[in-house]
Structures are given as structure tokens and as C-alpha cells.
């Protein structure tokens with residue numbers, strides 16, 4: 085039998101939700117385990133095989149001084165590196181600290197904040213090492229994770245999603261919560277991939293798959309403020325959620341913050 | 347049991363979070379135990395300040411990927427308490443159903459995929475499935491999606 089490619093799954097600052105997408109594959113996971121050698125995957129196994137690894141899936145953001153070296157080691161040991169999920173691709177919800185002073189945050193939460201060793205910002209993997217592919221979503225859809233692994237096995241490129249969540253809404257025949265019910269929805273500026281999960285259940289999208297290609301955030305903000313009566317503070321919070329650290333959303337949230345501050 | 351033994355696990359496997367364990371055993375008794383959690387902080391308590399109360403459940407759901415509903419529900423209860431709201435009737439029943447659904451799901455995951463390999467002497471569920479395919483096939487065939495919280 086030909087050598088099976090080695091798979092490694094790494095955790096940085098995260099909730100484990102993205103790695104769980106792999107375990108959630110259930111029976112498909114067993115098939116994957118035949119095609120790949122599961123060489124390092126602490127969430128699933130205590131068996132550890134030495135690198136180098138053919139495919140590395142990295143979950144989590146870079147947020148501690150140790151991570152700075154660790155991510156270099158992971159990159160060196162990996163042939164193909166995929167950042168999985170919002171934390172790894174953008175910094176995650178913990179990147180909200182990038183808009184505050186991390187010392188203040190630490191003092192609000194811990195009795196002995198001086199014991200913590202953390203970086204001022206929570207950042208995506210791509211800010212530190214070259215990344216071969218990014219999968220977005222908090223968490224990504226498990227079929228996307230499977231598709232990425234299968235694409236790797238077949239040496240095929242995975243097409244990147246460029247459409248917005250609105251397109252998925254239309255495909256499902258949803259009634260638009262924004263236009264019909266006046267619910268603020270980030271769908272028009274958010275990357276498709278979740279299958280319009282929230283709008284399907286009559287909720288506004290909160291952007292956990294990140295900004296789509298060329299998102300018109302300022303136009304959506306205008307809609308929110310003029311038609312829904314949202315305040316500047318509401319707009320800051322709308323764009324400062326799971327993808328707060330993504331360029332387009334960061335710029336939009338800051339625009340409303342600074343106008344307000346004068 | 348006599349003699350000395352040291353158990354050192356640098357990275358605990360098959361759990362959410364990162365930890366290490368050190369045990370020194372002398373004559374069958376634990377003489378020293380050290381447990382370290384080195385999971386980096388994410389500062390949920392800090393960034394929740396200044397958010398709208400309606401946002402707390404979605405934000406706190408990301409504390410743990412294995413049991414997001416537990417955090418979601420706790421945040422919901424906290425907000426209701428703060429506002430003096432009591433949820434009863436079918437809505438409460440529905441919530442209970444959601445909560446219990448996750449409870450079953452996360453326990454199925456723990457029992458079959460995360461803990462069973464230890465009790466049966468395997469490194470992981472993949473090895474275990476070779477000898478006992480039913481351990482992995484049973485929950486996914488009888489209760490499809492039971493071990494899944496991914497969309």
C-alpha cells in the first residue's frame with residue numbers, strides 16, 4: 085500500500101469547535117482515517133507521530149508569546165497548511181481585545197493578571213506564516229472541512245466562496261428579514277458558506293463567515309441607520325463581532341466610532 | 347503496591363482545552379499531584395462589557411465548541427435574571443429540549459469517541475473502530491448527527 089499522507093490538527097487560541105467539525109463527520113471520519121494517517125490530533129487521539137506532515141489543519145488565533153514560535157514550527161513541519169475557522173483566519177472573537185488595552189482586559193478578568201503571558205492582539209495565522217488555504221466560519225460548515233481534505237487528497241484546488249449570504253437566502257427561498265421585517269442583517273456583506281443559517285430561522289446574520297469579496301459595508305451601514313434607526317454605537321457593535329479584526333469590518337466599525345468621538 | 351511511580355502527561359488528549367498532568371506515586375498513594383491548564387485566555391468577561399444584552403448568548407457560545415448550548419443557556423438565564431424575566435410554558439419546554447439535545451450529543455461524543463478508547467485500551471476511536479466498529483457506527487447510524495454541533 086502506498087504511504088498514506090500524514091494529517092496533523094493543531095490548536096492555538098480557540099474553542100475546539102472547528103476541530104470538532106472533523107469528529108462530527110462520524111462515519112466519513114473513519115473513511116478519512118483510512119486515506120490519511122492521523123499523525124497528530126490531540127482532540128481525537130493520544131497517538132503522536134513525528135512530522136513532517138503532509139496536511140496541517142490549524143485552528144485558533146495567535147495570541148501568546150509562545151504561539152509566535154509554535155506557529156513557525158508548525159509551518160516548517162507542514163507541506164500544506166490550512167487555517168480552519170474564524171479564529172485562525174481572522175483572530176476570532178478574542179480579537180475584540182485588539183480594540184482595547186489587553187492589560188485592562190486581563191485586570192477585569194483575573195486576580196493576578198501579572199501571571200498571564202499574552203500578546204496585545206489576537207491575530208490570524210496568515211499574519212505570521214504563509215497559509216495555503218483559509219476556511220472561514222465560526223465554525224466552518226463541516227462539509228467545507230471535508231471538501232478541503234478531499235481536495236487535498238486529489239491534488240485539486242478548492243474554489244473560494246465569493247458570493248454573499250444573501251445568495252444562499254435566495255436559493256433557499258427565504259423571506260428577507262432585513263427588507264420584510266426590519267431586522268439588521270449582515271448577510272449582504274458576509275461570505276456565503278453557512279447556508280444562510282440565521283436568516284432561515286428569522287434572525288439577522290451576524291457575519292461569522294467574515295466579509296465577502298468587495299463588501300459594500302458603508303452602504304449597509306447607511307441602510308441600518310436611515311431605515312432602521314440604528315445609532316453609531318449600534319453600527320460599531322454590528323461590525324465588531326466575530327470578524328472584528330477583518331480589514332473591511334474593522335474599517336467600518338472604526339469609521340462609526342471616530343465620527344461619534346468627533 | 348510498593349515503590350515509586352511518576353505519571354507525566356504533557357498534553358492531555360481528547361478533551362476541550364489544553365492541560366498537563368503530573369502525578370508522583372509512592373507506595374500506591376499519590377504523593378504529589380500537579381495539574382496545569384495552559385489554555386490561553388480569551389477574555390470573554392471583559393469583551394462582554396458594553397455589548398447589548400441580546401448579544402451575550404451568541405458570544406458566550408464560543409467559549410466551548412463541545413457544549414456551546416450550555417454557555418448560551420447560562421448567558422440567556424443571566425440576562426433574564428438581570429431583567430426580571432421569567433420564561434414558562436412551551437417556550438421553556440422548547441429550551442429544555444434544546445439543552446437536553448446538546449447534553450445527549452456532547453455525552454455521546456465523550457462516551458464513544460473521546461473516553462471509550464481509554465477504557466478499552468486504544469489510543470483513539472480510529473484504532474478502536476477497527477476492532478469494535480459498532481462503537482463508532484452505532485451512535486452515528488442509530489442517532490445520526492448525535493455527535494454533531496456543526497451546521
Ligand code: SF4
Nearest residue numbers: 099101169170171222
Ligand atoms: S472559529 Fe469559532 S468555532 Fe472555531 S475555534 Fe474559533 S470560536 Fe471556536
Ligand code: SF4
Nearest residue numbers: 250253260261269271
Ligand atoms: S435575510 Fe439577510 S442574508 Fe438573507 S437576503 Fe435578507 S439581507 Fe440577505
